Amino acid sequence: MKGTFSWKWALLVMSVAALVAVGCAKKQTVKSEGAQGGPGAASAPAPGAVSEAPVKEAPTAPVAAAPAEQPESAPAPAAAAAPGVAVTEEKPSLFDDVRFDFDKSAVKEDGRKTCQGVADYLKKHPGAQMLIEGHCDERGTSEYNMALGERRATAVMTYLVSLGVSKAGLSTVSFGKEKPLDPGHSEEAWAKNRRAHFVLK
Amino acid sequence: MKRSIGAAAGAFLLALSLFPSPAFPVLYIDINAPGGKRLPIAVADVAVGPGDPSLSRGIPKILSDDLALTDLFDLVPPTAHMETVTEAHFSGKPLSFPGWKMIGAEAVVIGKVEARGERLSIEMRLYDATQGTLLVGKRYTGAPTELRSIVHRFANEIVFTFTGVRGVFGTEIAFTARQGKSRGKELYIVGMDGQDLRKVTNNRSFNLFPRWSPDGQWVAYTSYRTGAPNVYLRNISTGAEKEVIRFGGSKAPGGFSPDGVWLYAGVSQAGNSDIYRVRVVGGAVEKVVEGWGLEVSPSPSPDGRRIAFVSDRGGSPQVYVKSLGAAGETRISNGTGYATSPSWSPAGDRIAYTARSGGRFVIATVAPDGSGTREVASAPDGDCEDPSFSPDGRSLVYTYRKRGYSALKIISSDGRRQRTLVSGLVDAGSPAWSPGR
Numbered sequence: 001m002k003g004t005f006s007w008k009w010a011l012l013v014m015s016v017a018a019l020v021a022v023g024c025a026k027k028q029t030v031k032s033e034g035a036q037g038g039p040g041a042a043s044a045p046a047p048g049a050v051s052e053a054p055v056k057e058a059p060t061a062p063v064a065a066a067p068a069e070q071p072e073s074a075p076a077p078a079a080a081a082a083p084g085v086a087v088t089e090e091k092p093s094l095f096d097d098v099r100f101d102f103d104k105s106a107v108k109e110d111g112r113k114t115c116q117g118v119a120d121y122l123k124k125h126p127g128a129q130m131l132i133e134g135h136c137d138e139r140g141t142s143e144y145n146m147a148l149g150e151r152r153a154t155a156v157m158t159y160l161v162s163l164g165v166s167k168a169g170l171s172t173v174s175f176g177k178e179k180p181l182d183p184g185h186s187e188e189a190w191a192k193n194r195r196a197h198f199v200l201k
Numbered sequence: 202m203k204r205s206i207g208a209a210a211g212a213f214l215l216a217l218s219l220f221p222s223p224a225f226p227v228l229y230i231d232i233n234a235p236g237g238k239r240l241p242i243a244v245a246d247v248a249v250g251p252g253d254p255s256l257s258r259g260i261p262k263i264l265s266d267d268l269a270l271t272d273l274f275d276l277v278p279p280t281a282h283m284e285t286v287t288e289a290h291f292s293g294k295p296l297s298f299p300g301w302k303m304i305g306a307e308a309v310v311i312g313k314v315e316a317r318g319e320r321l322s323i324e325m326r327l328y329d330a331t332q333g334t335l336l337v338g339k340r341y342t343g344a345p346t347e348l349r350s351i352v353h354r355f356a357n358e359i360v361f362t363f364t365g366v367r368g369v370f371g372t373e374i375a376f377t378a379r380q381g382k383s384r385g386k387e388l389y390i391v392g393m394d395g396q397d398l399r400k401v402t403n404n405r406s407f408n409l410f411p412r413w414s415p416d417g418q419w420v421a422y423t424s425y426r427t428g429a430p431n432v433y434l435r436n437i438s439t440g441a442e443k444e445v446i447r448f449g450g451s452k453a454p455g456g457f458s459p460d461g462v463w464l465y466a467g468v469s470q471a472g473n474s475d476i477y478r479v480r481v482v483g484g485a486v487e488k489v490v491e492g493w494g495l496e497v498s499p500s501p502s503p504d505g506r507r508i509a510f511v512s513d514r515g516g517s518p519q520v521y522v523k524s525l526g527a528a529g530e531t532r533i534s535n536g537t538g539y540a541t542s543p544s545w546s547p548a549g550d551r552i553a554y555t556a557r558s559g560g561r562f563v564i565a566t567v568a569p570d571g572s573g574t575r576e577v578a579s580a581p582d583g584d585c586e587d588p589s590f591s592p593d594g595r596s597l598v599y600t601y602r603k604r605g606y607s608a609l610k611i612i613s614s615d616g617r618r619q620r621t622l623v624s625g626l627v628d629a630g631s632p633a634w635s636p637g638r
Contacts, residue, residue, distance in 0.1 A: 087406045087425045088384040103517065103539075105472075140562075141541040141555055141586055142409060142631055143453040144511060144518050146423075146430075147467060147474035147495040150451035154472025173429060174451040174469070178386060178407045185604045 090181065090197075091133075094121070097181070097195035098156050102137070105151040107159050111196075115156060118198055119163035126166070129201040132156050134174040135181070137190035142176055149174030156196040171201075230273050230363045240363060242268065243277040243306035243330075245286045247323075252316030260312055260323070260352055267356035267370045270394060272618055273363065277306045286311045291324060301330040308336070310359065321345045325355040327362060337362050349396070354638070369393055369591045371638040374598050375401070375411035375420050376609060378626035386628070388422055390437070393591070393611070393634070395622050401435070410453045410631055414481075415461045417636045421445065421454040432466060434481065446479055448486070455499035455510070456545075457481075465489065465508060467497035476510050490523060490530070500543045500552070507569065509533070509543035509552050520554050522569055533571035542587050545569075546594045551614070553577065553588035553597055564588045564599050566614070577616040587630060590614075592637035598622060600630040 095118050098111035107115065122128055134153030136145035153172035161167050181197075182189035230240055244261040253259075261279065268274045281304045284297050291313055301309045312325040326338040337358050341351040353371030360368030372393045377386045380400070388401040388408045402408045406425040413420055419434045432446035432454050446452050449468035455476075456465050463478040476490035476499045490496045494514035501508050507524050520534040520543045534540030539557035546552065551566045556576075558565075563579035564586075578585045583603030590597055594614060601608045601621075608624040609632050623629055 087428055103513075139584075140518075140539065141498070143455075143467060143498045144495065144513075144541045146409075146451045146453055147469055147497045150469040150474065151472045151495060154450075154469075158472075172450060172472070175407070175425075176409075176451070178409065179384065 088179065090179070091199045093198045094200065095198045097192075097197050098152075099191060100152055100194040100196075102139075102190070102194065103148070105148065105155045107155055111156070112159065115159050116163065119160050119165050122160070122165045122169060126169070128169055130160075130170050131199040131201050132160075132170065132172045133179075133197040133199060134172065135179060135193055135195050135197060136177045137193040138177050138180060138185065139190065140177070142178070146174050146176035149176045152194075152196050239273060239275045240307055241275045241277055241305050242308040242310065242359075243282060243301055243304065244268070244279075244310045245282055245284070245312075246279065247312035247314055248287050248290070250288065250313065250315035252314055252321075256314050256316075256348075260314060260348070261310075263349055263352040264310065264325075264356050264359075266394060267353060267368070268359065270370075270620075271360065271368070272613070273360065277304055281305075286313075288313060291326075295333070296328060298328070298330050298333045306330050308363075310355075312355075316345060319344055321348060321351070323348075323351050323355075325352075325358075327355075327359055349392075350638075357638075366593050366595075367637055369593050369596070369634075369637060372592060373397075373635045374589075374609065374622065374632050375413065375635065376600075376623070376629055376632040377409055377411065378607075378629040380405075381627070388420065388435075389623075389626070389629075391609075391623055393622070398623065401437070411633050412454045412456050412464075413633055413635045414457050415459055415636055417638065420633075421457070421464055421466075423453055432464070434464075445481060445484065446477075453497060455497075455508075456501050458501055459503060459505045465499035465501055467495075467499065467510075476508070489525065498542050500545045502545050502569070503547055503549045509545055509554075509569070511541050511543065520552065520567075522552070522571075531571060533567050533569065534565075535567075535571065535574055540565075544589045544597075546590045546614075547592055548594050551590075551594075553590060555586045555588065562586050564597065564612075575616075577614065578610070578612045578619070585610075587632060589632050589634045591634050598632040598634050600632060602630070 096114045098107060098114050122130060132153040134149030136149050153174055157170045157172055160170060180193040182192045244265050246257045247260045249257050265276050269276060283300050290296055290311055296309060307330055309328045309330050312323060315322045320342060322342045324340040327336045329336050339355055339358060343351055350371050356370040357368035373390050374393060375388060375390050378389055379386050383405060385405045386407050386409060387403060388411050390401055391398040404426040409423045411420045411422045419436055421432060421434050423430050423432050430452055431444055432452050434443045434445050445464060446466055449470045451469040452466055454464055454466045462480060464481055465478045467474045468477050474495045474497050475488055476496045477486055478489050479486050490510055492512060492514050494512045496510055496512045498511040499508045507522055509520055509522050511518050512521055518539055518541050519532050520540045521530045521532050523530040534554060541555045543552050543554040552569055553564060553566045555562050556565045562584035564577045565574055566577055567574040578599055580601060583601055586600045588597045588599045596611050596613055598609055598611050601610050607629045609622040609629055610619055611622050612619040
């Protein structure tokens with residue numbers, strides 16, 4: 001008894017479902033040109049002159065158009081700065097470069113000799129401002145090399161300070177792998193490009 | 202048992218009434234089935250009202266080129282088409298679906314376009330040719346210059362209709378390259394289809410590490426234009442800029458928090474790079490990861506709760522994952538040599554990075570817990586570096602480098618399909634894929 005009841009109920013529901021399905025299908029073909037929009041086509045009012053807009057996309061907003069508002073932006077102050085040509089040029093130096101091993105920032109023996117010469121010079125010229133550039137070879141990703149170049153420049157600065165140079169006359173900048181001395185792609189070129197470079201300001 | 206049949210039928214009824222008719226695509230493409238069946242689709246010449254007659258072929262060309270970039274469709278060639286689409290097909294006249302089926306199309310795209318002065322109006326419709334039903338239809342208006350972007354949008358609708366995942370047509374890739382003989386690097390942007398390449402900066406210094414804001418309106422990058430590296434935000438539409446990171450020495454933005462509130466970056470102080478995050482508005486700074494090693498390249502997870510980053514604390518650069526606000530950092534790269542530049546997938550399930558393998562750099566992906574490492578892209582004669590996921594997670598853009606030659610390439614996340622996005626620029630690199638459009 002109980003079983004037959006639910007069976008009948010199931011049949012009823014299924015036939016209703018079938019009817020609705022047919023109804024839907026009909027509706028779909030008939031009304032697809034009419035009120036039935038695509039998903040998301042729903043509510044936006046028809047833009048402009050075109051009145052019949054059954055399949056209109058919701059955004060009346062022009063595609064990718066409106067200049068975005070700029071929340072908190074003062075235009076960059078640096079925009080006035082001189083074109084950075086100078087930044088990209090290799091600056092002449094009174095001193096040799098300090099060279100490094102791959103992925104290392106330890107100042108090696110020959111580098112220490114170079115640093116001694118730099119230290120002697122700076123002690124004789126107390127007002128001098130020395131910029132130490134850190135550079136890397138082209139292997140590996142730019143971001144990591146940028147940090148590595150900074151570490152190399154800082155290692156040289158720290159060594160100069162240990163030789164008695166005043167830290168006040170020293171500064172560092174990293175160019176990572178962006179500014180190779182030798183544009184080649186050999187071991188020899190790479191060895192030249194892993195360097196700290198001294199620039200008197 | 203019988204009760205459950207009744208319940209199932211009831212649920213079926215409910216489902217039918219909940220969904221308006223066209224939301225049930227009969228055709229469906231399973232994007233997770235490798236080498237699955239492609240859907241034969243015809244893109245008919247569009248009806249041109251007032252406007253340039255060449256749009257009739259031009260619009261289907263843009264759309265077909267988009268669809269061909271996926272491995273989801275087989276395009277029925279226009280020479281096989283038998284029915285000419287006219288204005289009448291948009292006001293009640295049915296398409297001849299048996300004819301479209303006869304030439305093998307299971308889906309048909311039709312469109313009409315009107316250009317009046319500076320106003321372009323395009324209506325596009327996608328039909329299921331086997332059922333004769335409208336699957337999706339959209340009308341777009343915009344300036345004539347926005348034609349490609351409009352067509353890309355409808356291509357995304359088509360992909361969404363058949364796969365449930367929005368396409369990435371119309372998205373862009375920001376990257377850096379040297380201009381001609383200049384030693385400097387400028388920012389460039391190119392469409393994911395390789396079109397519309399343009400230079401964004403022009404200050405002849407080093408402009409590096411572009412990273413998109415989650416709304417796709419801004420790019421954060423490092424510029425040396427004042428002589429020292431600082432991080433700027435640039436509005437891509439207006440060109441307006443704002444300095445966001447000035448403290449420290451070397452600095453490189455890694456990515457934004459998903460809400461766009463924070464910009465994560467690696468910043469060196471006293472030669473030691475750590476991970477910081479900076480409030481885009483207001484400029485408040487927090488240190489997120491520190492250590493005696495170099496910590497760089499933060500990539501936030503899509504839920505904003507974790508970051509992947511690079512540290513050389515173990516002796517060589519490797520990729521780690523950290524939960525924000527919790528102690529502990531897990532190394533997830535298992536290569537021996539060198540692992541850098543992590544990029545978290547949009548679904549959060551994979552992290553792509555650059556690995557060193559057999560003396561070359563390759564692209565690998567790994568689960569955030571460090572399991573399931575797979576090599577995705579490699580080249581026998583060069584290096585593959587700097588991966589960035591597409592917004593749908595189905596592709597990666599990366600740098601290919603071989604001695605003096607460089608190119609940006611796109612590869613499907615399973616490593617099966619690859620194409621060149623940009624070549625011919627000097628030292629192209631650091632690609633970053635924009636968010637979805």
